[in-house]
Amino acid sequence: MSRFYVTTPIYYVNDAPHIGTAYTTLIGDAVCRWHRLLGDDVFYLTGTDEHGLKVQQSAEALGLDPRTMADRTSERFKQAWRQLDIANDDFIRTTEPRHYRAVAKMLTAIRDHGDIELGTYEGPYCIACEAYYTEAELIDGNCPIHLRPVEQLKEENYFFLLSRYQQPLLDWYEAHPDALQPEGKRREVISFIRQGLRDISISRTSLTWGVPIPWDERHVTYVWFEALMNYLTAIGYGDDHDRFVQWWPAVHHLMGKEIIRFHCVWWPAMLMSAGIEPPAHVLVHGWLLVGGEKMSKTRANQIAPADLVADFGVDGLRYYMLRDNAFGPDGDFSYEGMVARYNADLANNLGNLLSRVATVVGSKCGGVGPAPQHDSPLATVAADAYDATAAAWARFAPNDALDATWRLIRETNAYLETNEPWKAEPGPGVDAVMGDALEALRIVAVLASPAVPAACSEVWRRIGLPGSPADQRVPEAATWGGYPGDLPVEKGAPLFPRKAG
Ligand SMILES: [Zn+2]
Numbered sequence: 235m236s237r238f239y240v241t242t243p244i245y246y247v248n249d250a251p252h253i254g255t256a257y258t259t260l261i262g263d264a265v266c267r268w269h270r271l272l273g274d275d276v277f278y279l280t281g282t283d284e285h286g287l288k289v290q291q292s293a294e295a296l297g298l299d300p301r302t303m304a305d306r307t308s309e310r311f312k313q314a315w316r317q318l319d320i321a322n323d324d325f326i327r328t329t330e331p332r333h334y335r336a337v338a339k340m341l342t343a344i345r346d347h348g349d350i351e352l353g354t355y356e357g358p359y360c361i362a363c364e365a366y367y368t369e370a371e372l373i374d375g376n377c378p379i380h381l382r383p384v385e386q387l388k389e390e391n392y393f394f395l396l397s398r399y400q401q402p403l404l405d406w407y408e409a410h411p412d413a414l415q416p417e418g419k420r421r422e423v424i425s426f427i428r429q430g431l432r433d434i435s436i437s438r439t440s441l442t443w444g445v446p447i448p449w450d451e452r453h454v455t456y457v458w459f460e461a462l463m464n465y466l467t468a469i470g471y472g473d474d475h476d477r478f479v480q481w482w483p484a485v486h487h488l489m490g491k492e493i494i495r496f497h498c499v500w501w502p503a504m505l506m507s508a509g510i511e512p513p514a515h516v517l518v519h520g521w522l523l524v525g526g527e528k529m530s531k532t533r534a535n536q537i538a539p540a541d542l543v544a545d546f547g548v549d550g551l552r553y554y555m556l557r558d559n560a561f562g563p564d565g566d567f568s569y570e571g572m573v574a575r576y577n578a579d580l581a582n583n584l585g586n587l588l589s590r591v592a593t594v595v596g597s598k599c600g601g602v603g604p605a606p607q608h609d610s611p612l613a614t615v616a617a618d619a620y621d622a623t624a625a626a627w628a629r630f631a632p633n634d635a636l637d638a639t640w641r642l643i644r645e646t647n648a649y650l651e652t653n654e655p656w657k658a659e660p661g662p663g664v665d666a667v668m669g670d671a672l673e674a675l676r677i678v679a680v681l682a683s684p685a686v687p688a689a690c691s692e693v694w695r696r697i698g699l700p701g702s703p704a705d706q707r708v709p710e711a712a713t714w715g716g717y718p719g720d721l722p723v724e725k726g727a728p729l730f731p732r733k734a735g
Pocket residue numbers: 360361362363364377378379380381
């Protein structure tokens with residue numbers, strides 16, 4: 235059995251879940267669901283990043299202690315992911331004791347390696363990023379990510395000697411050409427490393443909301459340096475060495491492009507220093523832009539997933555996000571695009587196929603689904619759809635995977651239109667065509683289940699099959715001929731009622 239470990243970034247509790255964080259989380263969920271169909275041992279991790287100045291300040295402004303604030307917001311993320319049918323195997327919070335143990339262990343390993351020193355730091359600091367910048371990186375004196383003013387900070391800090399890792403990082407990327415995708419981001423990271431690396435501040439004394447430095451409790455470490463370690467904590471680092479080595483380093487870190495410097499420069503260097511192999515796969519996606527701009531609180535274009543679920547249902551939102559945007563480049567989010575995609579693919583294609591099959595089986599086959607033909611013309615279409623779907627999931631391309639699966643739906647609708655079973659007399663001819671269509675629906679329910687799990691379970695149930703598509707194993711369950719026939723077929727309400735444009 236192969237192991238498949240996927241992580242999202244852990245989301246900062248000063249923020250609320252929005253469609254940007256939902257996007258990363260959905261991609262991870264769908265890819266993991268595909269790997270469960272393959273029979274892999276899957277571990278899907280998400281969680282919340284709960285320390286830092288921003289959380290401490292926001293809590294103070296609300297008259298709360300930071301832990302209460304973190305409890306509340308972390309619960310909002312959990313609820314949002316439950317609502318979107320995210321099947322994560324663990325939800326890590328950086329305030330958990332297991333994380334403190336892992337941080338202490340890793341910090342100690344890095345210090346024992348001689349890569350942590352005490353010093354004084356002064357420089358422009360963005361509170362929203364929780365990171366220092368150089369003057370050269372600022373845009374008109376503002377944070378390059380948030381385009382907001384930075385603060386000048388000066389304090390005694392512990393430093394991680396990142397500068398020592400310039401050549402080791404370059405050597406590592408040279409030896410692992412597939413570790414960072416897409417290629418454009420890999421080039422960007424390598425050129426950043428080539429310009430030379432500065433040591434990074436990893437602790438503060440002016441802040442209490444962080445993880446204490448094990449050898450000097452006046453200091454806490456916080457946010458990036460500590461948060462990145464969650465990926466190790468969750469698989470047993472510091473607690474269960476045997477478990478840890480089963481899952482690491484064959485991880486797939488998913489993230490938006492704004493945090494690659496942390497994940498592709500700091501993180502592998504930290505791991506090398508602690509004597510741990512860097513992550514095997516980092517997969518970077520673009521931003522979901524709204525009206526051409528990155529979503530942000532300050533621009534008031536932040537969209538809550540719950541609002542879209544109210545309009546399109548959970549599967550409507552899941553499908554749109556996975557199907558309409560290629561993983562990698564920036565995508566554009568628009569309500570009009572969502573309506574168009576929903577109507578075309580879900581209402582008119584999948585929903586219509588299920589509805590016409592159930593109607594004709596009801597009127598011409600006595601409501602009992604016939605078995606498919608072994609030599610159906612749809613058999614090769616289904617085989618091709620499986621191959622293309624599997625290949626696309628394997629390369630983290632949900633949009634291509636769904637396009638391939640939907641080809642089988644479109645071909646099956648076309649097959650019905652050519653044969654017009656609704657006009658024919660009941661008998662073996664109609665039975666053959668309807669058996670083929672039911673078998674195509676069965677295969678579609680398996681192949682589409684990573685994206686639209688609830689709808690696929692409902693298709694499965696209505697065509698009379700026991701269990702659920704998520705319990706199936708591919709490629710066997712995608713092989714033509716699995717629908718046994720002689721099952722009751724139910725005509726229910728439209729699976730995806732059409733939306734008015
Ligand atoms: Zn910033």
